[in-house]
Amino acid sequence: DIMVDEHHNPFEEKKEFKKKKKRGGGFQSYNLSNFLFRAVMAMGYKLPTPIQRKTIPTVLEGQNIVAMARTGSGKTGAFLIPMIEKLKCHSQIVGARCVILSPTREIAMQTASFFKSFSKFTDLRYALLVGGNEMETQFEKLAQNPDVIIATPGRLMHHINEVGLSLNMVEIAIYDEADRIFEMGFAEQIVTINNKMPKNKQILLFSATIPPSLANFTLSGIGDYKMIKLHQEY
Ligand code: ADP
Ligand code: MG
Numbered sequence: 001d002i003m004v005d006e007h008h009n010p011f012e013e014k015k016e017f018k019k020k021k022k023r024g025g026g027f028q029s030y031n032l033s034n035f036l037f038r039a040v041m042a043m044g045y046k047l048p049t050p051i052q053r054k055t056i057p058t059v060l061e062g063q064n065i066v067a068m069a070r071t072g073s074g075k076t077g078a079f080l081i082p083m084i085e086k087l088k089c090h091s092q093i094v095g096a097r098c099v100i101l102s103p104t105r106e107i108a109m110q111t112a113s114f115f116k117s118f119s120k121f122t123d124l125r126y127a128l129l130v131g132g133n134e135m136e137t138q139f140e141k142l143a144q145n146p147d148v149i150i151a152t153p154g155r156l157m158h159h160i161n162e163v164g165l166s167l168n169m170v171e172i173a174i175y176d177e178a179d180r181i182f183e184m185g186f187a188e189q190i191v192t193i194n195n196k197m198p199k200n201k202q203i204l205l206f207s208a209t210i211p212p213s214l215a216n217f218t219l220s221g222i223g224d225y226k227m228i229k230l231h232q233e234y
Helices: 010-024 034-042 050-060 075-087 105-118 135-143 153-163 178-183 187-196 212-221
Strands: 065-068 098-101 126-129 148-151 172-175 202-207 226-229
Touching: 034 075, 034 105, 050 065, 050 075, 050 202, 050 226, 075 098, 075 105, 075 172, 075 202, 098 105, 098 153, 098 187, 105 126, 105 148, 126 135, 126 153, 135 153, 148 153, 153 187, 178 187, 178 202, 178 212, 187 212, 202 212
Parallel strands: 065 202, 065 226, 098 148, 098 172, 126 148, 172 202
Antiparallel strands: none
16 A cells, blocks of 8 residues: 655655745845856855855845955855846946955955856956056956956056056945055055946945044945944854
8 A cells, every 4th residue: 555644745845945945044045146156056155154144135235335244254255246146247348347456466366266266157257456467467358348357456546547447337346355455555545446436336345343544434435335243253
């Protein structure tokens, strides 16, 4: 005889499991495009970190954010994942749609490497503009109409001043490790760069701390934003 257990329906069970995962807030709850979801899974990210859980939906909604979280909390994914979701694919229209500013060449290079991994199933292009790299190589990259510019403030200013690089198509500006950018004396450059981009761009600022000089910038340079603060242990 075949025993039929009326209460055991594998189809229903699977549905229930999926719902639970969704409630638990896995990456699949953000409805990311398949190309991006696959890249996130390929990175081995099973669950979003607390800062990613707070920022990804907010950035996808289009809000400006000032996010504070400690080093190692996953801030790179917190801005790259929603940014790549928004840009989706290469645009033929001339001009970068996103600028990411980093305090140092090393951090910019690390961000570029993360960008490569997260965008590997897309045709998005990026240019890395940092000191110590050949200007020629950077001109060549810029000539290919990158969607994203990853830069240090000094080198980006150089491209703006010397060759008239335009930032007037920028839709998303990301300031990573903003406290360090300010500590390193780039405050003036940041204000200048911020003003070279359209007023209605979305701004994402990430920092471990908010010193007074940075607080002034968030007040005068960002407009309305959502403050996201995580406790030290996260
Ligand atoms: P932060 O910029 O806050 O210092 P990073 O973005 O550099 O942190 O992330 C620190 C490390 O944690 C990196 O190795 C990164 O790949 C890893 N990481 C980030 N988010 C996740 C996640 N959701 N799941 C697993 N590992 C993650
Ligand atoms: Mg970081």
